[in-house]
Amino acid sequence: KNEVEQSPQNLTAQEGEFITINCSYSVGISALHWLQQHPGGGIVSLFMLSSGKKKHGRLIATINIQEKHSSLHITASHPRDSAVYICAVMGSNYKLTFGKGTLLTVNP
Amino acid sequence: GAGVSQSPSNKVTEKGKDVELRCDPISGHTALYWYRQRLGQGLEFLIYFQGNSAPDKSGLPSDRFSAERTGESVSTLTIQRTQQEDSAVYLCASSLGFNNEQFFGPGTRLTVL
Numbered sequence: 001k002n003e004v005e006q007s008p009q010n011l012t013a014q015e016g017e018f019i020t021i022n023c024s025y026s027v028g029i030s031a032l033h034w035l036q037q038h039p040g041g042g043i044v045s046l047f048m049l050s051s052g053k054k055k056h057g058r059l060i061a062t063i064n065i066q067e068k069h070s071s072l073h074i075t076a077s078h079p080r081d082s083a084v085y086i087c088a089v090m091g092s093n094y095k096l097t098f099g100k101g102t103l104l105t106v107n108p
Numbered sequence: 109g110a111g112v113s114q115s116p117s118n119k120v121t122e123k124g125k126d127v128e129l130r131c132d133p134i135s136g137h138t139a140l141y142w143y144r145q146r147l148g149q150g151l152e153f154l155i156y157f158q159g160n161s162a163p164d165k166s167g168l169p170s171d172r173f174s175a176e177r178t179g180e181s182v183s184t185l186t187i188q189r190t191q192q193e194d195s196a197v198y199l200c201a202s203s204l205g206f207n208n209e210q211f212f213g214p215g216t217r218l219t220v221l
Contacts, residue, residue, distance in 0.1 A: 031207050043212040089197060094206045098151040
């Protein structure tokens with residue numbers, strides 16, 4: 001069993017829909033990262049959080065430390081949001097462990 | 109401002125040859141990470157540096173892989189006697205310190221024929 005599980009693996013949405021991607025982990029962590037990987041391969045850090053909730057534009061990330069669960073929400077989705085979204089956790093040894101990613105496709 | 113840069117962007121080599129991949133982190137970032145992404149697979153941690161030292165080398169796949177960092181700046185990942193299974197995109201990231209946001213470079217796509 002992977003230490004970091006993401007769901008769904010693939011997600012197709014219509015423009016304007018509200019998107020939720022989930023991440024569960026099984027180890028103690030110091031922080032959780034959400035990353036976005038574009039079709040060309042470039043990776044952008046979206047959020048790093050260790051508690052509560054963060055918001056940036058149409059993106060919202062939440063984490064529940066007790067339940068070892070995080071969600072990434074996208075409001076008013078747009079085709080340019082199409083990408084792979086990756087959850088990664090940092091343990092006490094400062095090593096990032098990655099989920100397998102969620103491929104999001106937003107159709108116009 | 110300048111982000112993380114990596115060179116070369118693409119490298120094609122023959123099995124058995126050695127390759128060197130370079131990472132230039134953001135100036136002032138003390139932490140530097142190397143990751144690997146094989147085709148169609150997720151990211152794997154390889155090694156990180158705090159300053160010029162690497163406290164955790166456990167992610168390096170074999171003793172053919174080595175990395176160094178000098179001047180708390182540029183880092184080089186060296187793969188000796190490359191094998192076809194080494195084909196992947198090698199990504200570098202840097203951050204102000206541990207437990208800070210990581211900034212990723214564009215990666216080096218390595219193809220071993």
